[in-house]
Amino acid sequence: MEFDFAAEQPKFLMLLYGLIAFVAVVGGLLLLLDVVPTWFARRREAQLVAAAAGGGPVPRRRKQREGLFAFFFLLPTLLFLAIGLVVPAIRTTLLSFMDARSTDWVGLDNYGWMFAEDSIFRVLINTLIWVLLVPLVASAFGLIYAVLVDKARFESAAKSLIFLPMAISFVGAAIIWRFIYAFRGDGQEQIGLLNQIVVSLGGEPKQWLLDSPLNTFLLIVIMVWIQAGFAMVVLSAAIKAIPADIIEAARLDGTTPWQMFWRITMPSIRPALIVVVVTISIATLKVFDIVRTATNGNYDTNVIATEMYNQAFRYGENGQGSALAVFLFVLVLPLVIYQIRNLRKQREG
Amino acid sequence: MTTATPTVGAGVQPPAPLTRAARVRKRLNSRTATLVSIVLALLWTIPTFGLFVSSFRPEDQIKTTGWWTFFRDPQFTLQNYQDVLFSTGSSGQLASYFINSLAITIPSVLFPIAFASLAAYALAWINFKGRDWLYIGIFALQIVPLQMALVPLLRFFSTGVTVGGVQILPAWDLVDEQKFAQVWFAHTCFALPFAVYLLHNFISQLPGDLMEAARVDGATHPKIFRTIVLPLITPALAAIGIFQFLWVWNDLLVALIFAGGSDETAPLTVRLAELAGTRGNEWQRLTAGAFVSIVVPLLVFLSLQRYFVRGLLAGSVKG
Numbered sequence: 190m191e192f193d194f195a196a197e198q199p200k201f202l203m204l205l206y207g208l209i210a211f212v213a214v215v216g217g218l219l220l221l222l223d224v225v226p227t228w229f230a231r232r233r234e235a236q237l238v239a240a241a242a243g244g245g246p247v248p249r250r251r252k253q254r255e256g257l258f259a260f261f262f263l264l265p266t267l268l269f270l271a272i273g274l275v276v277p278a279i280r281t282t283l284l285s286f287m288d289a290r291s292t293d294w295v296g297l298d299n300y301g302w303m304f305a306e307d308s309i310f311r312v313l314i315n316t317l318i319w320v321l322l323v324p325l326v327a328s329a330f331g332l333i334y335a336v337l338v339d340k341a342r343f344e345s346a347a348k349s350l351i352f353l354p355m356a357i358s359f360v361g362a363a364i365i366w367r368f369i370y371a372f373r374g375d376g377q378e379q380i381g382l383l384n385q386i387v388v389s390l391g392g393e394p395k396q397w398l399l400d401s402p403l404n405t406f407l408l409i410v411i412m413v414w415i416q417a418g419f420a421m422v423v424l425s426a427a428i429k430a431i432p433a434d435i436i437e438a439a440r441l442d443g444t445t446p447w448q449m450f451w452r453i454t455m456p457s458i459r460p461a462l463i464v465v466v467v468t469i470s471i472a473t474l475k476v477f478d479i480v481r482t483a484t485n486g487n488y489d490t491n492v493i494a495t496e497m498y499n500q501a502f503r504y505g506e507n508g509q510g511s512a513l514a515v516f517l518f519v520l521v522l523p524l525v526i527y528q529i530r531n532l533r534k535q536r537e538g
Numbered sequence: 539m540t541t542a543t544p545t546v547g548a549g550v551q552p553p554a555p556l557t558r559a560a561r562v563r564k565r566l567n568s569r570t571a572t573l574v575s576i577v578l579a580l581l582w583t584i585p586t587f588g589l590f591v592s593s594f595r596p597e598d599q600i601k602t603t604g605w606w607t608f609f610r611d612p613q614f615t616l617q618n619y620q621d622v623l624f625s626t627g628s629s630g631q632l633a634s635y636f637i638n639s640l641a642i643t644i645p646s647v648l649f650p651i652a653f654a655s656l657a658a659y660a661l662a663w664i665n666f667k668g669r670d671w672l673y674i675g676i677f678a679l680q681i682v683p684l685q686m687a688l689v690p691l692l693r694f695f696s697t698g699v700t701v702g703g704v705q706i707l708p709a710w711d712l713v714d715e716q717k718f719a720q721v722w723f724a725h726t727c728f729a730l731p732f733a734v735y736l737l738h739n740f741i742s743q744l745p746g747d748l749m750e751a752a753r754v755d756g757a758t759h760p761k762i763f764r765t766i767v768l769p770l771i772t773p774a775l776a777a778i779g780i781f782q783f784l785w786v787w788n789d790l791l792v793a794l795i796f797a798g799g800s801d802e803t804a805p806l807t808v809r810l811a812e813l814a815g816t817r818g819n820e821w822q823r824l825t826a827g828a829f830v831s832i833v834v835p836l837l838v839f840l841s842l843q844r845y846f847v848r849g850l851l852a853g854s855v856k857g
Contacts, residue, residue: 197634200641200802203715207645207722215652222760255665258759262660263672265653266730270679273727277690278682284689334578341572349843350579353586356839357832358788360807364814364828365589368605380604380821382588414582419850426851475683478790482811494685494791501689502795514685525681 214265222261278518285511299512312491315405319412319476319492320520324469327413328462331420335428336450338421348425352418359415359478366411366483370397401489408490411479416472420465427461428454460531467528474520493517593618593825600821618826631801632809632830639787639805639831641718642797646725646786647779653726654733655741655775659763661734662742663749673738679731687727688795695720695796714802721796721803725786733778736849740774741767777849780842787835806831 288295303309334351338344354362371381372394379385384394398404431454439453455462477494480486486495493513501510592605596615599607623633660666661673699707712720744767752762768775790807797803810827813820839846 197637199715200637200718203718204641204644207641207718208648211645211648211652215656218656219760219764223758226758226760256667259660259664259666259669262656262664262759262763266657266676266734269653269723269727270676270730272694273691273724274679274682274687274731277687277694280690281686334575337571337578338575341568341575343572343576347575347579349840350583352843353583353836353839356784356835357586358790358807358835360788360790360810360814361828361832364810364824365585367814367824368588368592369585378603380601382584382604382606385604385606414585417582422847422850426847475685478807478811481790482814485815494683497685498791498794507689511686511689514683514688517683518681518686521681521683525678529677 218261218265222258226258281511281514284507285515287508287511289506289508291507295508299508300516302509303512303516308491309496311489312493312496315490316474316492316520318402318405319409320470320473322406322409323412323416323473324466326409327416327469328420328424328466330413330417331422331465332424332458332462334417334421335425336454339425339428348421351421354415355418357415359411359476360482362411362415363479363482366414370407372396398484398490399488404484404488404490408479408483411483412473412476416469420469423461423465424458427458431457463531464528467524467531470524471521474517474524493520589825589828592821593829595822595825597822600825618822619830622823622826623830632806632827634801635804635806635809636830638718638797638801638803639807639834641715642721642725642793642803642805643783643786645718645722646729647782649722649726650729650733650782651775651778654730654778655737655768655771656763657730657734658737658741659759659767661738662744663762663767664759676731676734680735684728684792688791691724691727692795695723714800717797717803721793724792724796725782725789728792729782729785733782736778736781737771737774740771744770773845773848776842776845780838780846781849783838784835 284291285299286294286296288298303313338347341347357365368380369382370384371379372384373379373381374394379388379394381397383397388394397407435453435457436449439449444452475494476492477498480490480492480495481498484490486492486499491499493516497510497513497517499510500506500513588605591608592600594614594616595605595608596613596617599613623631623636625631657676661669661676694707695710695712698709710720748766749762752766757765787805788807789805790811793805793808794811797805797808801809806827810824810831813824813827
């Protein structure tokens with residue numbers, strides 16, 4: 190009860206500075222773009238008037254104005270992207286070929302280390318399990334649920350409940366699931382739901398999160414719990430977009446629901462399904478918070494993103510950390526290229 | 539329309555002349571589907587509900603019995619929230635972190651949206667050379683996992699930029715709450731590719747006649763942007779705003795690296811992860827703490843779900 194509000198004042202001041210900076214930058218840019226061209230336009234007008242009066246040559250209209258506007262509209266974005274993403278990505282790639290303190294070149298050593306070291310190899314395997322299972326299970330559940338809930342009663346309420354975990358942080362989710370996986374010794378009353386169920390069915394309580402490889406699968410459940418809502422919403426919208434006459438025609442032909450699903454629903458929503466799977470895969474590859482909060486990467490649950498953080502920011506191994514980040518990039522690359530090609534096809538088609 | 543005799547119901551469904559048995563089966567089917575979907579939805583909510591119930595139970599109860607015993611033996615307290623929000627020292631003080639989260643989130647949402655809408659407008663409606671390539675380039679930057687940017691960006695803040703031994707930009711040398719600026723900067727960078735992409739989708743679909751008419755009337759690009767485009771894309775701005783809000787508020791990695799762990803700057807997520815790690819057995823603090831951290835995004839989400847879904851669909855399906 191000794192919360193001191195006055196001590197929080199500097200933060201609000203800083204927030205205020207931030208907001209002032211925002212208004213100054215954005216407002217200033219718009220103002221600049223408004224005032225300067227008007228000034229030029231006035232001058233041109235004056236020139237034209239003078240030219241008309243004096244009978245001199247009419248000044249030619251310049252055309253590069255458009256480009257100038259575009260430059261200023263794009264300036265902040267390009268500046269931030271260059272400083273925050275482009276240059277750092279290039280530097281990280283370079284750092285991955287250097288040693289821990291980024292002073293000497295070591296060639297491919299860091300990459301060799303990734304595959305040679307048993308614990309790191311384990312990390313790669315774990316990431317593979319994650320990226321295979323999460324998109325598959327989450328999309329499958331999302332799809333089944335979207336079909337099931339379509340035109341059911343209480344549809345929107347049920348969908349909201351499934352969708353809700355999307356709003357919860359991974360950290361929050363990991364804590365929520367602690368109350369599912371919690372363990373108390375044999376004989377004590379269980380406080381974790383899963384162990385309670387096991388015990389009431391006559392089984393032995395288990396330390397779920399300490400058991401490798403089971404613990405990785407249990408963490409995957411958390412991710413699926415969060416991502417299924419996303420899959421469901423997108424797929425449900427795709428299902429509703431199927432033209433009614435197609436469905437009606439199929440129904441008149443006497444198709445069974447099963448045939449309907451495989452012959453009509455699935456082909457129609459294929460593009461949406463691909464987008465969902467790819468998006469979830471990319472999110473899964475980068476998963477960090479869940480593992481860090483639930484097990485801190487112990488008990489063989491580490492994935493690339495957590496190991497990268499450990500290497501670069503805890504052990505000061507910048508080279509190895511960077512190599513892991515680059516490896517992550519290489520894994521994401523084909524997925525995104527596939528998605529871009531898909532989007533292009535969709536646009537043309 | 540219906541009379542007392544059950545056979546008349548056959549006329550209700552003209553398109554598909556179903557037999558009576560088929561009709562009954564269909565109704566049963568849809569009823570099962572409704573039932574199953576409701577059960578699944580409830581199942582999905584149990585974990586969150588468990589946390590919610592737990593957060594109101596006294597400490598000794600939380601530690602010794604499961605939250606479901608609450609319904610057999612209801613004991614209600616607000617002590618957890620009291621502790622976790624306002625007590626000082628290592629046990630909670632979440633109110634302070636809550637303010638940090640706010641201070642981090644608000645500018646981190648405003649900056650990228652403003653910049654991205656400007657950029658998206660330029661990419662969609664201003665003619666200049668290399669426009670398409672620039673758009674593809676920005677879009678492609680979504681590939682770069684933010685992990686790749688962390689180490690160099692941190693160095694950019696801590697040592698500035700030197701090229702060939704010449705200091706071009708100084709180090710930022712920020713202390714305490716000034717570190718918010720680093721986090722704003724980092725979040726703005728990481729948000730831009732997606733924000734530009736999403737807003738470009740919306741802005742490029744605005745009717746071209748509108749722009750043309752305004753151009754003929756002598757309106758400059760900034761004027762068109764302010765008076766025509768901005769009002770028309772408010773739903774899109776809301777969608778991307780919610781996205782970015784949820785992303786920043788829920789983020790752990792960026793905050794961990796750029797804000798540090800002190801109560802001057804660290805947001806709720808960092809604090810919670812810390813509580814879960816070092817004080818893993820203080821269950822009562824975790825429950826209330828987790829709930830404090832998810833209540834704001836939950837409210838935002840529930841009240842603005844419509845926009846969020848629309849944005850999600852525009853971003854992922856329409857492309």
